[in-house]
Amino acid sequence: MRLVPLERCESKMMLGQSIYDGNGRVLLAKGTELSDRLIQRLKKLHIYSVYIEDELSQGIEIVESVPERLRIEAVNVITDSLNTIAELKDTSGSNLQGMMKTGRAIRSLQKVFKDLLSCLSENRTVINLLATTKIHGNDIYQHSLNVTIYACQLAIENGLPLKNIEEIGLGAMLHDVGKVFISHEVLNKPGKLTEEEYEYVKKHTELGFDLLRKIHEIPMTVSHCALQHHEKLDGTGYPRGLKETEIHSYAKIISVADVFSALTSHRAYRTPFLPHEALEILYAGSGSQFESKQIQLFKGCIAIYPQGLTVKMNDGRIGIISDYNFHSVGRPKVRIIRDEYNQKIVPYEIDLSSKEHLTLDIIESDPLLY
Ligand SMILES: [Fe+2]
Structure with a gap:
């Protein structure tokens, strides 16, 4: 399987991953053969790239950090809970029914988080959410889930006690x-916000x-996440410039x-950044905007070069990321598909973390390379 930008998709190509709407309903199932009409439809839905199953990428599997079923359940729980909690805005604290509903919503969130946490702690893997193609429309909920997955993994990497991870x-x-x-x-x-809109x-x-x-079920430290994120x-942040x-x-x-989640997501005014590009932006703010320690730890949490991504090496060869190396996330395994003269070749694999390939570096990673 490999990631192909929609503009390079052609009819008869076969989808390697299902495409969902924001509510977790399958829009196009894995194995669907693309047609010009379907490609046009996906473009209208702001889908930027899709996973394609073809001969060249045969055997390259996309490892899911969190199973599809759990992601869909979590996004549904987050959607319902956030809306239930939002209903409290105009009610007084004495609204017993509202408080009970809210209590249930919090417990559902805690329960689904437990499932996410056990999944992330059991499957020792780097996180790749590039594969989770969703239709945009309820961005807040999908984004909240992605942030939860990244933050949970980062909290684990920080070696925090369970109580803190849960909070x-x-x-x-x-x-x-x-x-x-x-x-x-x-x-x-779609465009830049006016100063008034930004405020x-x-x-x-x-x-x-x-x-x-x-x-009252929510610890003050959790409320402060909403206030201070x-x-x-x-001191250049908001609302208080702390x-x-x-x-x-x-x-x-x-x-x-x-x-990181915002940068790697589609926005009305730009296409998503790839993980290594988003990581570079985080690095630029390391020590000034973000704690350097967190950026260092985060680098080890995510799939900088996700499987299926096309990359170019410093000697000109082009390949597809075929697997991670957990001990060295920046040096994955690559299936070389074009030689240094950009000629098609019989594909072969190299492992960038092995001694013989240490002089090789990925200089570009972009699905448009091939
Ligand atoms: Fe925010």
């Missing part, structure tokens, strides 16, 4: 709850915090996960 998980699922109150048009505006969007941090702190070490130690450690973890 970070709940904080990550709820960090953008305030966005439920921000208008869809502004959140999905309005920024309010989601305080709106979320005000809502969460009313709920856009704060930066150097610095260094003034920012809660949970918010520092969620902020790294949040920015």
